Amino acid sequence: MADNLDYAINSIVYRSDSLDVQEILDPSFRQYFDNDQAQVQIIDRNGMVIFDSLGVLYTEEIVYPDITEARSGNRGVWRGNVDYTDKKVMAMSTPINNSTNQNIGILRMVISMDRLDTLIIRAIAMFIMIGIATVLVALFISLYFAKGIVDPLKEVNDVAMKIADGQLSVRSDVKTNDEIEQVSKSINHMADELIKRDQVKNDFISSVSHELRTPLTSIKGWAITIQSAGEMSKELSDEGLNIIVSETDRLSDMVEELLDFSRFASGKATLQKEEIDAASxxxxxVRQMRARINREGHVFSVDISEDMEGMTVDKDRIRQVLINLFDNAIKFTEEPGVISLYARRNKMNQIVVNIRDTGIGIPDDDIKRVKEKFYKGSLGKAHTGLGLSISDEIVSLHGGELIIDSNMGKGTTVTVILPAVPKEE
Structure with missing residues (x-):
C-alpha cells in the first residue's frame, strides 16, 4: 500500500503541476491502485475530495487525522470507521507536491482492515507452520543424534554392570569414533586387567597354599617320626628338630611377609624413623649376612664409604629391604658366585647402595614386572611374589627409589637410593 502511494505520487508530480481529474482517471495512473483493492482518494488543498475510486460523493470537506497530518507535510496513518461502510478501515495519506515542491493536494488510500487482518492471520499462520516444521525437524534431528549417543551409552553401561557382577568375559563392541568408543575400550581394558589380576590372585593363593603345605608337611612328618619312635639316636633326633625349627622359621617369614603386604595394601604401615649413621x-x-653368604659358598665383597654420614630412616624396615635383596641374590646365584655390596653418598645428598650378584639374572620379560604384587617370574623360584613389591613400597615411603638392572647369565644389580641428612657447612 505504501509503495503504491509512492508510485502514484511520483506519477502525479511528473505529469502536472495541478490536480487534473482526467489525468487521474488515465489507465496508466490507475495501475497504482486497481490491483491493490484499495479505495483511492484525491483531495485538493481545501480538503474537498475531487476523486474517489469507489465513487463515493462528498459535498463538504472531509477531516481525518491522517489528512491533517498530510497537510503538515508528513505522511499520516489512521485507523477507524467511516460513514459509508460498517467495516473498520485503515487510511494512509501523503502530500502531493508539484515539480516546484509546492503542495497541491493530498493522495489518500483507504483499505479495509478485514483484508489486512486476513493478511496478518495468514502471516501468523505461516509463521506458526514454519515454527512447527522447525520444531519437528529439530526434534527429529535431536532424536537421531540422541539415539546415536544413548544407545552406545546404554550398551557400555550394560557391559560395565555385567563386569561389576563378575562376568569378566563380556566385552563392549561400540564403534562410534568418539569419546564413547574410548570409554568402551577403557572398560574392555579394565576387564582384561581384572582377569589378569584375578589370575594372579588365584596363582598367589595356590602358591601360598603350596608354600605353607610344604613346611607343614615336613614339620608334621618329623613330629610323628619323633613321637612314634621308641629308641632314636641323638643324631637323627637333632636332624629332625633342626628341620622342624628351620621349617618353622620359614613359615614365620612367610606369615610376616603376608602381614606386611596387608599393612601396605591397607595403608596402615607406619615408619619409625630415626637418624642413624649410614656406614655403621x-x-x-653385612655382619648379619656374611656367615650365611659364605656358608652358601659365595664370595662376599663389601665396599662401604666411611664418609656417608647420617640418614633418617626406619632402620628395621630398611634392614628388611636389604636382607630381602641379599636373600634373592643368594637364591639366584649358583655357587661359587660373587655377591657384593657397594655404598656411597652422591652429590645430590643421597645414600646409594648397590647389591650385585653373578647369578642367573632376570629375563627381559620379567624385569618390568618383578616389583608387581604376587608376580613370581618365569623362573619360579619366588615364594609369594611379595618380597620385591614390599621392598619397593618401603623404599618409596622413605622418599627413595629401588632400581633393578639385570643381564641373563651375568647377574643382577639392585640399587637402593635413600635421602641422606644434609651435611653441615
Whole structure:
C-alpha cells in the first residue's frame, strides 16, 4: 500500500503541476491502485475530495487525522470507521507536491482492515507452520543424534554392570569414533586387567597354599617320626628338630611377609624413623649376612664409604629391604658366585647402595614386572611374589627409589637410593 502511494505520487508530480481529474482517471495512473483493492482518494488543498475510486460523493470537506497530518507535510496513518461502510478501515495519506515542491493536494488510500487482518492471520499462520516444521525437524534431528549417543551409552553401561557382577568375559563392541568408543575400550581394558589380576590372585593363593603345605608337611612328618619312635639316636633326633625349627622359621617369614603386604595394601604401615649413621648401619647388615653368604659358598665383597654420614630412616624396615635383596641374590646365584655390596653418598645428598650378584639374572620379560604384587617370574623360584613389591613400597615411603638392572647369565644389580641428612657447612 505504501509503495503504491509512492508510485502514484511520483506519477502525479511528473505529469502536472495541478490536480487534473482526467489525468487521474488515465489507465496508466490507475495501475497504482486497481490491483491493490484499495479505495483511492484525491483531495485538493481545501480538503474537498475531487476523486474517489469507489465513487463515493462528498459535498463538504472531509477531516481525518491522517489528512491533517498530510497537510503538515508528513505522511499520516489512521485507523477507524467511516460513514459509508460498517467495516473498520485503515487510511494512509501523503502530500502531493508539484515539480516546484509546492503542495497541491493530498493522495489518500483507504483499505479495509478485514483484508489486512486476513493478511496478518495468514502471516501468523505461516509463521506458526514454519515454527512447527522447525520444531519437528529439530526434534527429529535431536532424536537421531540422541539415539546415536544413548544407545552406545546404554550398551557400555550394560557391559560395565555385567563386569561389576563378575562376568569378566563380556566385552563392549561400540564403534562410534568418539569419546564413547574410548570409554568402551577403557572398560574392555579394565576387564582384561581384572582377569589378569584375578589370575594372579588365584596363582598367589595356590602358591601360598603350596608354600605353607610344604613346611607343614615336613614339620608334621618329623613330629610323628619323633613321637612314634621308641629308641632314636641323638643324631637323627637333632636332624629332625633342626628341620622342624628351620621349617618353622620359614613359615614365620612367610606369615610376616603376608602381614606386611596387608599393612601396605591397607595403608596402615607406619615408619619409625630415626637418624642413624649410614656406614655403621650397613656394617651391621653385612655382619648379619656374611656367615650365611659364605656358608652358601659365595664370595662376599663389601665396599662401604666411611664418609656417608647420617640418614633418617626406619632402620628395621630398611634392614628388611636389604636382607630381602641379599636373600634373592643368594637364591639366584649358583655357587661359587660373587655377591657384593657397594655404598656411597652422591652429590645430590643421597645414600646409594648397590647389591650385585653373578647369578642367573632376570629375563627381559620379567624385569618390568618383578616389583608387581604376587608376580613370581618365569623362573619360579619366588615364594609369594611379595618380597620385591614390599621392598619397593618401603623404599618409596622413605622418599627413595629401588632400581633393578639385570643381564641373563651375568647377574643382577639392585640399587637402593635413600635421602641422606644434609651435611653441615
Amino acid at each position: 648401619f650397613l656394617g651391621e647388615v
